[in-house]
Amino acid sequence: MLDWNQEFCVKLVLCFVHLLWQGLIIGAAFAILMGVLRNRSPQSRHACGLICLLIFALCVPVTYLTISDTVFPAPEVLTASGQTVPIVQPPAQETLPLAIETRPVINTGTSEELAPSEKPGLTVAKRPWDFRRAAPLLIAAYFVGVLFFASRLACGVYLSRVYRRLATPVTQPELIASIEKVTRQIGLTLQPPVMWCQQVGVPSVVGIMRPAVLLPLACLTQLKPEQLEQILFHELTHIRRYDHLFNLAQNTLEAVLFFHPVVWLISKRVRLEREFCCDAAVVAAGSHADEYANLLIDVAEIAKTVPTRVNPIAVSATGRESILGIRIERIMGFNRRPKDRLFETGSLITTAIVLGLFCLLAFQVPSIAEPAADRPASQEKNTVEKIAVTNAPKTETEVEQPKPAAPDEIVGIVIDEAGKPIEGVLVDAWTWWKGTETKTNKQGVFRLKPKSDGGRAEVRISKPGYSPHYIFQQACGGDILTVMLNNKTYIEGQLFDPSGKPVPDATVQGLQGPKQGNGVLIKEVKTATMTDAAGRYRMYVFPDTYEMRVSVPGVGVARVPNIVVDKNQAKSLDLQLKQGVRFEARVIDADTGKPVEQVVLWSWQNRSVFGKSDADGRIVIEGMLPGEYSFQVGYGKSQKINGVTGYFHGILGRWWSSDAVKEWQHKTIQQNGWQRNFDDLTFDLSIGMAPVTIVVEKGVEFSGKVLDPDGNPVAGATVAPAKSGSGNSLTGDTRYSVTTKDDGSYRVVMPAGNRFEYNLIAHDGKYQQWRNWANGVSQPVHSSPNEKFDHFNLTLTRPCTVKGRVVSASGRSVKGLRVGAQAADLLVNRYYDPTTKTNADGIFELKFIRPGENYIRVEPFHFIATSGLPGTWEKVNLKSGETYEDIELVIE
Structure with a gap:
């Protein structure tokens, strides 16, 4: 048995028990304050969270010091009659009179010893469980937990020192100027060190008394100078706000009170608000919100290519992927979904119930043992209720299992609640884009090939009279989906005009959104229905949060946000039109x-x-x-x-x-x-x-023809702009791309470059299509508004081919990896760079490469090829029509 100080252990256990309900009050107050401050600045919410954590920390010593010593009653024993009586304790030894016997007196209730056969049918119960006896073990377990989280924290401090020692100072003049500019702009008296570090995946602030900013080495080549300046502004704002010290204090509190879930909930929200504060500072300093949001996504993509350990004490620019979407929504001006706020409140309520039951059951006053003869017979036996488990009855219609999905295909079965297939269900990929839909057959089976770059697609499955099913990002080529539709989730009500009369034949819309995922932002997903002759409507919906919209020309409009509909819920909602x-x-x-x-x-x-x-x-x-x-x-x-x-x-x-x-x-x-x-x-x-x-x-107008290497016009070719020297398109997408006519001619209007220069490229085919020739490019041009460039012809080139192999560091062939080419002159648009995949033996054949110096590289692809790890790219100089062989690329 542990020989711990009994009083200390018991008082500490009771202190932690009281901390459970105290923490629930703090958590409930925090949730209410977050709702009140929802539309205030993130600084106010961050300060509120820190104050709540400080109160948490103060509760421990205050509660411990106020616990009374009466938690140690006189010990008891159990009599043969089933009663407990106190043991008479002797006075202190030094005051004992010689005539007093110091042996404890036990009241047995009888002076005679009963024979075994004469003893009543009583069961002498064991002493009920008393937490005081287990207090040393509970405290020992507590300190094991503290040791674990403290070790994790110490490991973070050690990693920070290692990363800082391995980092190299920034030497690029343009970046040094940005550091000085941002330091002055945010009001730092001393300029913190900014260094490149290959071991970190995202920009981070490390250190305690002398913090430093560590930038991933990949950012040097994949991010533009203005983007790096935005990252620096974010990180140096963390230092200006002393966030690294607050983060360390939070980690320490989490280590000490690791057992309390409310501490983790509040601490998580404080970290999120901390990022909101720095994001708001970046945007307030003049950065475009959309560009900054895209920058965060780019940095997160860079992080995926760098294998790193999670450092609990580092303050990073992107944070976890789970909160990145929330931050981007906030940056873009979208309010956080009420469903998410309800989830946080629900988490606190659930925690309150669980901890309350724990306190009630684990630390209640032990009950008195009962004689066995007085107990009901039902209590002397452990009865086991037998539950018969039967298989669900088979449906009359057998659902035939479809063939597996191809890599670019989504396959599934749609059934009703009885398990019967539903025919004619609309399966729509990318709900705003026509031409990517299909319907289920008589067996309820659908097969769909959506247009998707990343192997995933938004999918909505619906049929009139059923509540639809919605999948924000469904992977292609995965398992066969089984989707069950019913008619239990809907919003219904009546539509009235401004005078209170029903409005018939009006369209009622329910909008979900926004939906934020990896590289995808869908602002809204629309569900619609019509009112009947009495103005009544019923709209079957997918469980989500909706904004209801109605617009009736000449009558009025209605807009009701934040309508939360749970699964199998019938929501009642009347709508009143008002002046538009x-x-x-x-x-x-x-x-x-x-x-x-x-x-x-x-x-x-x-x-x-x-x-x-x-x-x-x-x-x-x-x-x-x-x-x-x-x-x-x-x-x-x-x-x-x-x-x-x-x-x-x-x-x-x-x-x-x-x-x-x-x-x-x-x-x-x-x-x-x-x-x-x-x-x-x-x-x-x-x-x-x-x-x-x-x-x-x-805009500026470009017109001309696309010609093949022999000077013949090429129909069906694509002309697109390229952001010269960046490896990217002008817009970050395929906007401003046009197709040549039958005579090879094209005309396109683009934004004028003004002080900025860009170039055009010609591609033989549509986006992701390769026909006969390699790309042709123009040199960068200076352009002004309303300027015209006539006869701006672009000539395609004779394609080169590179053959090779991709192997691992151990020399094993790697299949299924993308291999691409990037021209060294960087007059390219990444959407039209040639790519291929390795076969089962790791071998690839990359065609349609533009002659000249090129970087042959294996994924992950960076904006600049040379930012990849050594061995993952190789520079070659190709002649027109040449086939180059025996390239070997090595991946980690």
Whole structure:
């Protein structure tokens, strides 16, 4: 038995028991404060969390010192009659009179010894469990836990020192200038060390008294200088706020109170708010929110390529993948989903119930043992209820198992609650994109090949009369899906006009979203239904949080956010239409300040939203829903491009508005001279709002032909811009790509480079298609608004081929890896770089490579090939039409 100080152990156990309910009160107060401060600054929420953790820490010594010594009652023994009596303790030895016997007196209730046959049928129960006896063991287990978490913390401190010792100082002049600039900008008196470290996966702050910023070595080549400056601003803001010290204090508290889940919940939220604070500082300093959000995704992708250990005391720029999506939503201006907030509150309530039951059951007053003769017979036997388990009855219709899915295919079966297949169910991949749908057959089976770059797709499975099923990111080529649909989850109610009369034949919409995943942001997912003649509606939905929208021309509008629908829940919701918003905009030219006509504001998700500027540059749209709304900007007549009909930019290159609610939608020019400003415009709509001003800048027009190496025109080729020297496209996607006509001609309008230069590339085929020739490129050009480049011909090249093998460090062949080529001149657009895959023997044959110096590389692909690990790329100089063999790439 452990020989611990009994009083200390018992008092500490009781202290921790009291801390359970005290922590629940702190957690409940924290949850309420988070709700009250939801629309306040992240600094206020961060401070609130730290105060709650401080109160947690103070509760331990205060509670321990206030526990009374009466927790040690006189010991008891159990009599033959089943009663407990106290043992008479003698007085202290030095005061004993000689005539007093010091032997304890035990009251047995009889003076005679009963024979075994005469003893009553009593069961002398064992002494009930008393936590006081187990207190030393409980405290020993507690200190084992503390030792584990303290060791984890010590390991983090040690790793920080090792990483700092292995790091090398930043020497790039441009980056040093950025460090000095950011240091001055945020008000640091001393400039912290900034170093490159190959061992870290994400930018991090390490150290305690002398913190330093460690940047992954891959960021040197994969991120642009302005992106590195944003990362530095984030990390140095952590240092300016002393976040590294707060993080260390949090880790220490978690080690000491590791057993309390509320500590972990509050600490997790404090870390999230800490990142919100630094993200807000970066955006407030002038960074575009969308570019900064994309930067976080890029840094997270870089982190996946660097094998690292998790350092608990480091403060990093991206954090865990689980919170990255929440941060991006906050940066982009989306409010966090109420469902997530309910989950946190539910976690606290569940914790309260569990810990409350634990306190009640584990530390209640021990009960008195009962005589066996007085107990009911049912209590003397352990009865076991036998439960018969039967298989579910087979359905009349046998569901035939479909063939396995191909690597680029999604296969599944849709059944009802009885297990019968449902025919005619719509299976829609990428709900906003037409042409990626199918329906189930009589066996309820569907096979779908969605368009997907990353091997995954958004999938919605629906049929009228059933609650739909929604999968945000479904992997292709996986197991066969089994989806059961029922009709138990829906929203229903009645729609009324402003005077209270029912509104028939109106469209009622429920919008899910936004949905944030790896490289995917879906702003909204729409479900719709119609009201009947009495204005009643029932909309079958997938369990989620919805924003209800109704817009009836000439009658009114309704917008009700944050409608949470659980699984198998019938939600009742009546809707009342109100007067819509009259939105007015004035469009002017960036150079002349004169009105511009034929500029279109529209939404591909809601075609009823439309407005075109007149000769005075005036756009009026009646009956808009109140709240934030994002308009797409187009010009002229509608067109069909790449299967999508809509209003595209036409002669416009870019547009902006100082009245827009998003900072990056104002006019913003980056340090390198590049100005984006060709995305949506978001305005906060309200009754009686003043007209807004939209400034448009005309684009630069390129026209010419795409020719093969022999000078013949090439039809069906693609012309696209490239951000010279970056290895990336001009926009981060395939925007501004056009296809040549039958005579090989093309015409495309792009944003003017102004101080920034970019080049064009020609690709023989559509995106991800390769036909006969390798890419051709132009040299970077300087361009201005409304400028025209006629006869800007692009010549394709005779393709080169590289053959080789990919092996592991141990020399074993590696199959299924992508191998690609990147031209060393970096006049490339990564979306049109040639790629292939290794076969079962690790062998590859890479075709359609542009002649000249190229880097042959194996995935993961970086923006700049040379940022990959040594051995994963090799530089070759290829002649026109040459086949180069015997390249060997080695991966770790």
